[in-house]
Amino acid sequence: MSFCDELILAKEAEKRTFGYAGKAYVHALQSDFDLADASFQKAMQQLEFVAKEKAEIECYILYFQSLRYLESQELETAIRILHKAINTCTGSCSPLLEIKLQSALGRLYSLSDKLFKAIEIKKLCLQKIKEVPTYSTDYQLKKEYLRQLVSLAFTYNSVHIFHVAEENYNVYIDSAQQYTTLAEKYAEKNQISNYNANLIILNSDINFYRHNYKVAKEYAEKALEYYQNRNRKKRTAQLLFVIAECNYLLKNWDQAEATFVKQIENNTWTEYQLLDFEALCYYYLFKIYEQKQQPKKALEYANTYAQKIEAHLKTKNASDVSIKDIVAHKKRKEEIDTYLQENASQKTQKYVYLYLLLGAVAILGTFMVYFFRAKRNTKKNIGLLHSRIVQLQEDLSKQNTTKVTHSLSDENAFKLIEKLKKLEKEELFLQPNYTLALAAKKLNTNSTYLSQTVNNYLNVTFAEYSNKLRIHTIVQRLKEQKNLRNYTIEALAKEAGYKSIGSFNTNFKKLLKVTPSQYLKELKRNY
Numbered sequence: 001m002s003f004c005d006e007l008i009l010a011k012e013a014e015k016r017t018f019g020y021a022g023k024a025y026v027h028a029l030q031s032d033f034d035l036a037d038a039s040f041q042k043a044m045q046q047l048e049f050v051a052k053e054k055a056e057i058e059c060y061i062l063y064f065q066s067l068r069y070l071e072s073q074e075l076e077t078a079i080r081i082l083h084k085a086i087n088t089c090t091g092s093c094s095p096l097l098e099i100k101l102q103s104a105l106g107r108l109y110s111l112s113d114k115l116f117k118a119i120e121i122k123k124l125c126l127q128k129i130k131e132v133p134t135y136s137t138d139y140q141l142k143k144e145y146l147r148q149l150v151s152l153a154f155t156y157n158s159v160h161i162f163h164v165a166e167e168n169y170n171v172y173i174d175s176a177q178q179y180t181t182l183a184e185k186y187a188e189k190n191q192i193s194n195y196n197a198n199l200i201i202l203n204s205d206i207n208f209y210r211h212n213y214k215v216a217k218e219y220a221e222k223a224l225e226y227y228q229n230r231n232r233k234k235r236t237a238q239l240l241f242v243i244a245e246c247n248y249l250l251k252n253w254d255q256a257e258a259t260f261v262k263q264i265e266n267n268t269w270t271e272y273q274l275l276d277f278e279a280l281c282y283y284y285l286f287k288i289y290e291q292k293q294q295p296k297k298a299l300e301y302a303n304t305y306a307q308k309i310e311a312h313l314k315t316k317n318a319s320d321v322s323i324k325d326i327v328a329h330k331k332r333k334e335e336i337d338t339y340l341q342e343n344a345s346q347k348t349q350k351y352v353y354l355y356l357l358l359g360a361v362a363i364l365g366t367f368m369v370y371f372f373r374a375k376r377n378t379k380k381n382i383g384l385l386h387s388r389i390v391q392l393q394e395d396l397s398k399q400n401t402t403k404v405t406h407s408l409s410d411e412n413a414f415k416l417i418e419k420l421k422k423l424e425k426e427e428l429f430l431q432p433n434y435t436l437a438l439a440a441k442k443l444n445t446n447s448t449y450l451s452q453t454v455n456n457y458l459n460v461t462f463a464e465y466s467n468k469l470r471i472h473t474i475v476q477r478l479k480e481q482k483n484l485r486n487y488t489i490e491a492l493a494k495e496a497g498y499k500s501i502g503s504f505n506t507n508f509k510k511l512l513k514v515t516p517s518q519y520l521k522e523l524k525r526n527y
């Protein structure tokens with residue numbers, strides 16, 4: 001901040017512009033977003049006095065501004081700003097800046113869960129770097145090329161973790177391995193050591209996903225030494241957890257137990273707000289004590305796992321609760337239930353069995369509880385608006401999780417619901433021509449079967465399902481994007497995918513018990 005203040009006092013307009021832009025980004029890192037926006041405005045004002053390289057300096061300001069919206073988790077706004085910067089930069093800026101902007105865009109698409117789009121952009125960056133005439137002699141460009149190779153490998157890993165069914169397992173793991181190997185050879189050839197730790201972690205992850213736990217552990221231990229020497233506490237904790245997982249899968253029970261117990265005792269994952277890691281510590285300890293034939297401890301950790309995973313699910317947004325997550329939790333629940341049944345003769349075990357059963361029902365039925373609570377609450381006042389919005393989020397999650405997990409035997413219906421969930425990411429429902437027929441065509445099925453599946457497994461009509469997605473999306477955007485609050489109701493209706501303002505008003509009030517106008521008034525008053 002001190003350095004930025006020095007730039008602001010400089011005579012040259014270029015320095016003053018960068019000073020305000022840099023100061024704005026520091027404010028963003030401190031979560032002072034109003035101050036950040038004011039400094040960005042001053043940077044743009046100073047830009048008027050810049051005589052040379054004006055386009056490039058403007059693009060740097062836009063680059064910093066996109067990072068500001070990344071900090072506030074307004075990813076769509078950040079993406080829009082980067083697209084503007086890229087359009088401005090094309091043909092007017094240095095090749096390195098063009099590549100930097102494309103790279104940042106790829107990162108934002110990754111964070112927005114648009115991984116295939118991110119892969120496309122990162123491959124484009126690799127191509128553009130090699131097309132720069134000075135590539136063969138420019139160390140910075142070579143370093144950027146290596147960074148893109150590493151980033152691509154991580155993105156392919158992410159595709160496997162979050163989006164790929166078991167039958168496609170090896171395709172994306174193989175791609176991750178391909179780019180990891182390329183990055184290793186490139187780093188060695190050009191003597192670039194900046195990404196050595198990342199490459200070690202990639203090799204650990206790839207071997208873990210391929211069930212080569214011994215090799216994965218060896219790589220993780222190398223990475224652990226690197227991050228311990230640099231006092232990176234969070235990354236160190238994550239690597240210790242991975243090593244413990246490998247030990248568990250290699251049946252090194254004592255070593256795995258020691259790490260999981262220590263992380264629980266030190267409140268490691270509470271400190272970093274990673275409740276899923278904390279819950280898994282309890283689950284692994286349950287399995288370890290089951291193997292060691294210590295039923296009392298096994299039951300204790302199984303019981304706590306149910307509590308922790310429920311707490312974790314409550315902290316997640318509706319869109320974050322994937323079918324894959326629910327299936328994984330269901331499998332663990334079945335393992336716990338089986339263990340309880342085998343020990344049903346003991347009184348303590350019977351009580352824990354009941355508790356876990358109720359806990360499991362709570363995990364899969366949390367959103368139903370909120371639904372019935374909201375249904376009983378018939379007071380139509382603005383004071384209860386927040387709870388209704390929460391209700392809508394949780395109701396959407398219930399549609400995509402609870403009903404499906406009780407009907408896993410119907411494989412075709414389950415796969416269709418999975419595809420429908422993935423289709424939500426494309427936000428086609430925000431288009432005014434979005435219909436049952438269009439969705440069926442996108443999913444390679446017929447309208448009748450899709451309609452029946454939604455009715456039977458989500459317990460709503462397709463129209464109700466679409467309306468909930470639309471209203472939920474426009475409410476979230478109004479919260480995150482202040483500029484939308486100045487739109488007319490008609491414009492907001494179009495933004496939400498409605499052809500008529502009447503239909504928008506009707507569905508909005510049906511779901512939230514207030515009109516869009518009343519909601520906007522309340523939003524401006526409190527935010």
